[in-house]
Every structure is written in structure tokens, then in C-alpha cells.
Amino acid sequence: DSLRLLTPLFIGLSVVFIGENILDTPGGLCHPQSGSNFEHFCSIVAPRRWQEVFLLMLTVCFDAGGKDDTAHKVITVAGFASFSGVWAEFERRWSDRLRVDHLPYFHAGEFAHSTGAFKDGWKGNKERRDRLSSDLMNVIRDCGLRKFGSIVSLVDFRDWRKDRPFNRAQAFAFAAIDPVEAFHSYAWREGIKNNVRYVFEKGDSEDQLRWIFRHRGYIEPDFAWSKPHVDRKGFAYDPFLGLQAAGWIAYEFYLDADRVLRGEPTERWPLRQFQSLPGTVTVRRLKELA
Numbered sequence: 001d002s003l004r005l006l007t008p009l010f011i012g013l014s015v016v017f018i019g020e021n022i023l024d025t026p027g028g029l030c031h032p033q034s035g036s037n038f039e040h041f042c043s044i045v046a047p048r049r050w051q052e053v054f055l056l057m058l059t060v061c062f063d064a065g066g067k068d069d070t071a072h073k074v075i076t077v078a079g080f081a082s083f084s085g086v087w088a089e090f091e092r093r094w095s096d097r098l099r100v101d102h103l104p105y106f107h108a109g110e111f112a113h114s115t116g117a118f119k120d121g122w123k124g125n126k127e128r129r130d131r132l133s134s135d136l137m138n139v140i141r142d143c144g145l146r147k148f149g150s151i152v153s154l155v156d157f158r159d160w161r162k163d164r165p166f167n168r169a170q171a172f173a174f175a176a177i178d179p180v181e182a183f184h185s186y187a188w189r190e191g192i193k194n195n196v197r198y199v200f201e202k203g204d205s206e207d208q209l210r211w212i213f214r215h216r217g218y219i220e221p222d223f224a225w226s227k228p229h230v231d232r233k234g235f236a237y238d239p240f241l242g243l244q245a246a247g248w249i250a251y252e253f254y255l256d257a258d259r260v261l262r263g264e265p266t267e268r269w270p271l272r273q274f275q276s277l278p279g280t281v282t283v284r285r286l287k288e289l290a
Helices: 037-045 084-100 108-113 126-142 154-160 168-189 207-215 242-255 257-262 269-276
Strands: 009-012 054-062 074-083 146-153 196-201 222-224 279-284
Touching: 037 084, 054 084, 054 168, 054 242, 074 084, 074 154, 074 168, 074 242, 074 257, 074 279, 084 126, 084 242, 108 242, 126 242, 126 269, 146 154, 146 168, 146 242, 146 257, 154 168, 168 196, 168 207, 168 279, 196 242, 242 257, 242 269, 257 279
Parallel strands: 009 054, 009 196, 054 196, 146 279, 196 222
Antiparallel strands: 009 074, 054 074, 074 146
């Protein structure tokens, strides 16, 4: 089905950068008086045609169990894209489903380990957990989100950069550019040449990402929170809910990265569902890193 029959596409990325970006712009100047934070963002990008913003949302996942960078074996950056009108519908349905279980947000890692928002009443409750997983996956599928992503072996990345100091932020930036380039190629093939943007999640180093995006000739990405956030001055920020879905797919591909790297089938239900969705998550080999 041609995406030109739909409203514009929005893709979200989860990444953190230092410095001002469009999502930090003070309110009251360009923002509408109502609507979600996502709609406010799109109205800044295209005040007269906010529904025509084509946006990609991505997030990163790597082993947080060890503080030493040498402990990390793989880095995964993945997320979804859709037109802004579709993302607005996604946000409504996603938040409605979370509200059923009185959840303030969805976080794949917390859900897997029954911590954070899933601390009480979720551990060992298979029926409840399966019901939530199925319902949220249906929201992603029904909204027709298209996946983009990249898996990079950090062993390969270190070998490729063996004459330079290893930096995890550099590996993340390197992995992040792949889905963005694929997103741009897809938009170009579909004839979408206006208001194409990408959003990363706040929380990681931004400098390397900004540098590689400028180096590759892309506009710098924007950054948003995936969960409700209150800053040190007491100002609250609504999340981009698409980043929660991006975090889920990145987490699942990361958990089963060994199988994915070997080209073996997965036994995990969520990953099988993500693999069946349109789009691709690429695996970068050592010979392909140059």
C-alpha cells in the first residue's frame, strides 16, 4: 500500500544530545493551546501542515550491567516511523491502553523484570502480562508503523577502530546513522520530500550524534523524553509515546542479538511479532563498517 494514501509519517529515535533543540523551545510562541507534546512539536516543524511531518523515533539498547565498555558485546538502535497523523492516533490508543492498568508509561526493561512501574502486581502474573503485551503490539500493528534499526557488534567495531580509543558514544552514533539513512531512502522512494525529521530519546551523549549527522549532511536530530519528566526547576514535560514503542523493539532485538547475528530463528514472542512488521533491522558486519 502506498504511504502517499496516508497522512504524513513520523519516526522517533531514542538518543540524547547536549544543547538546545526544537523540543526545548519555550512554549507560548509556536505551540497550539491544546494537544499532545508530539502535536506541539509537529506544529513547530510545520505550523500550517503539522500532520504532514514525516518523523522517525529511535532508541538505543546496550548492556547496562557492566560499567566497563569492554563488557558490551552489541549495540542496537531501533524504532518506528509513520506519518504524524498516524502517530497522533497511536499516542491516543497507546495511552488509553496504559490507563487500563494504571500505568504511567511502558518501559520494556522494567516490564521484563517487574520493576519500576511494574513493581506491584506484575511479577508472575502471566495472564496480565500477556494481555498487555498483546494489546500494545496490536496498537503498533494496527497503526501500520514501519520499523527501522541497526545491530552492530562492538567486537567488530573495536577491531575496525583498533588504532583509536574505543568510545561507546561513538559506537552508538555509528549504529544510529544506519536507520536514519534507511529512513531517508524510504521517504525519497515514496516521494516524501518535505518536513522529514527524526527524534531520539533524551538520556545519552548528544555530541557524537550531532557530529555524525552533520558529517553525513543531515539536519541535527531532535530529542524528547520517553517517560513523564520533571526538570530541576520543576517544569514538567510530556513524553513522546512513540519512543516507548521504539524502546521495546530495541530491547527485544538486543536481548536476542546473538541469534539475530547468527541468522537463527528466535523463540521470543515479541521479537517474532516485530520481525513480521514491515521494515528492516540491519546487521552490520566488520567488512561493512568501512
